[in-house]
Amino acid sequence: ELAIEFSSNVQVWLEFTRLEMECGEYRNARIVLETASSQHPHNELLLQKRLRVEERLRSVSNVIAIINELRCMDTQKSMKILIEGISILGKLGYEKMAVEYGKSISMDSKYFSGNLYLELMLCQQRCGSLKILLQMADQALILFPKYGPLWFFCFNLIEHVRVLNWDKKNMKD
Numbered sequence: 001e002l003a004i005e006f007s008s009n010v011q012v013w014l015e016f017t018r019l020e021m022e023c024g025e026y027r028n029a030r031i032v033l034e035t036a037s038s039q040h041p042h043n044e045l046l047l048q049k050r051l052r053v054e055e056r057l058r059s060v061s062n063v064i065a066i067i068n069e070l071r072c073m074d075t076q077k078s079m080k081i082l083i084e085g086i087s088i089l090g091k092l093g094y095e096k097m098a099v100e101y102g103k104s105i106s107m108d109s110k111y112f113s114g115n116l117y118l119e120l121m122l123c124q125q126r127c128g129s130l131k132i133l134l135q136m137a138d139q140a141l142i143l144f145p146k147y148g149p150l151w152f153f154c155f156n157l158i159e160h161v162r163v164l165n166w167d168k169k170n171m172k173d
Contacts, residue, residue: 003032010040030053030062047069054088067101070085099132113144
């Protein structure tokens with residue numbers, strides 16, 4: 001009744017979705033979110049929640065559709081949700097597709113920042129290759145020299161690789 005009476009309020013739809021999810025009714029949650037999205041197209045909060053529901057339902061085609069919708073938007077929030085969607089693709093076993101989507105993200109966007117690059121690196125860490133991740137680490141420190149969390153991540157990554165490759169004889173290396 002609230003969803004009908006207050007259909008213009010996105011928060012009502014999100015609460016309705018939360019209720020369905022807490023009851024374990026993810027298919028119903030999908031229906032609620034699809035209905036809400038038809039009334040509020042391109043709403044970032046709804047798209048983010050839809051990604052989470054589709055991840056639970058393991059629906060790769062719907063995750064891809066949401067990612068493609070997010071790619072058409074150019075806001076800071078949509079970029080963050082887009083990277084979240086790419087990570088979900090990797091978690092669902094579509095690592096190569098996730099890496100390709102990651103490559104397609106434009107670094108020319110005014111919203112491309114250090115925290116988004118860090119998210120891309122974390123995605124690469126989960127489902128990409130170490131070689132590419134190390135190249136990204138070199139690039140990250142040039143692109144975002146003042147973003148501290150990126151420095152800490154890169155330092156930990158490089159330290160980890162050095163420890164793995166250490167011959168356990170020479171400390172100098």
